[in-house]
Each structure stands twice: as structure tokens, then as C-alpha cells.
Amino acid sequence: MEILITNDDGIYAEGIYALAAALSRAGNVTVVAPDTQRSAVGHAITITDPLRVVKANRSGKFFGYAASGTPADCVKLGIKAIMKKRPDLVVSGINLGGNLGYNVLYSGTVSGATEGALLGIPSIAISLDTFIKPDFSAAAAFSVKLAGYVKKHRLPPGTLLNVNLPNVPAGKLKGIRVTNQSRTSFNDWFDKRTDPHGNTYYWMTGDFKPKDADQASDLNALRAGYISVTPIQFDLTDYKFITELENWEITA
Ligand code: MN
Secondary structure (H helix, E strand, C coil), X not given: CEEEEECXXXXXXXXXXXXXXXXXXXXXXXXXXXXXXXXXXXXXXXXXXXXXXXXXXXXXXXXXXXXXXXXXXXXXXXXXXXXXXXXXXXXXXXXXXXXXXXXXXXXXXXXHHHHHHHCCCCEEEEEECCCCCCCCHHHHHHHHHHHHHHHHHCCXXXXXXXXXXXXXXXXXXXXXXXXXXXCCCCEEEEEEEECCCCCEEEEEEEECCCCCCCCCEHHHHHHCCEEEEEEEECCCCCHHHHHHHHCCCCCC
């Protein structure tokens, strides 16, 4: 199995190293990842600048290709320019921080996998729900298992898997839940500050402590100690509203 790996935390992040090490037991791994931190770039691509790609070593040996672009750029580059064979699977992660609810819209991690699915390849995004003291071992091991399920069952065209794990050792996981996205997003605000020259600037900050009554959601699976696996898609059309909108009889 040919596997393309990317992330949005950059090619030198701890999570992608754990992911590549685990998945190299399941197939031939090619890493194409951003050369620096690109979290929260969503599905951005680079069109006004060239993409520079250099070989990156980790632990003294070749690890992958570091690109001056976004996760979506990296997946396009991997498939269309770098890999000799088309991958059978694209895996993006392991992200430092969960990608839940409406936050997936901002996520570079999820967009790396979305790009894989757009190009017709089964794709998985995988995130660890913590920003402190991450233990990537359970997520890395689960990525190998899930790759096996995806290979066996396939995924429908246009569907990818968004996986989140609580930050616990494998032995402490309660199990797995297939979930839907929670209808939650960051509660964010702007810290208004003054720079040394007396100019005002703003720095976005926030928290993510939503209440969520939906027991089938990604958020509540994580809170209960389960791995959350959510099938997601990128056709954003609201099919239910089409007829009603037609009834507006909008004229040009
Ligand atoms: Mn990230």
C-alpha cells in the first residue's frame, strides 16, 4: 500500500513523526508536509508564489519532503509531482489539538485529508485532543488499524474520515464511537494590545468549552474517553433548502 502523509503542524512536529513510523508498518510511506507551522489555514492553496520543496531529515535520516505551502498544497504536490505511484491512502496528522464540530472548517489537518478525497483517494485526518503533554502512541497505532478497515471496506467517493482521540494511553481508551460533528465552535475574542511604537494590534484568542447535548457527537465521544470517527464530506449544498429557495422565484 502506498501511503501519503501530511499535516499542518509542520514536517518537524512530533505527531507526524509518530504517524509515519506507525504507518510504515502498513505500507510505503511518503511524507510531504509544510516546512513550518500551518495550523488553521483551512483549505488554502498557494497560487501567487512558487512552492519550494526540500528533503528533510529526522533522527539522522531522510524523513520526507518539506514544502513551502499548505497541507492542501502538500497533498496535491505529493500526488501530482512527487510520488511515482498514486497513493492508496492519504493520512493527515497526527494533529496537536482536536478537530471537532465546526472547527474542521478552519483545520489544515482536515483539509489535507479533504484534498486527498477530492483527488479520489481514501483519506483520513487524525487529531489528538490536547495541547499539553501529548502521547501520540495510541493514535499512531489506531491509524494503522483504521487504514486496514479503509482498505477492506473502501470509502464512498467524496467522503473522508475525521478521527479524534483523547490524550490517554491505548490501555485507557474506552473504545470507538462513530459520531457526527458537534454543532460547536471556538468561543473566540480579540486581545487588544499596544505595540512598542504605540500602535494598536489585536491577537485572537479563545477557548473551547462548549455544552453539547448531542450524545452522538464527536465532542461527547471524546469527553467519555472514546476514539471519535466521523465520516465527513465536502459537498456543502443544503439540499433540504433547494426547493424552498426555488420558491422564492428570484429574478435576475
Ligand atoms: Mn495543527
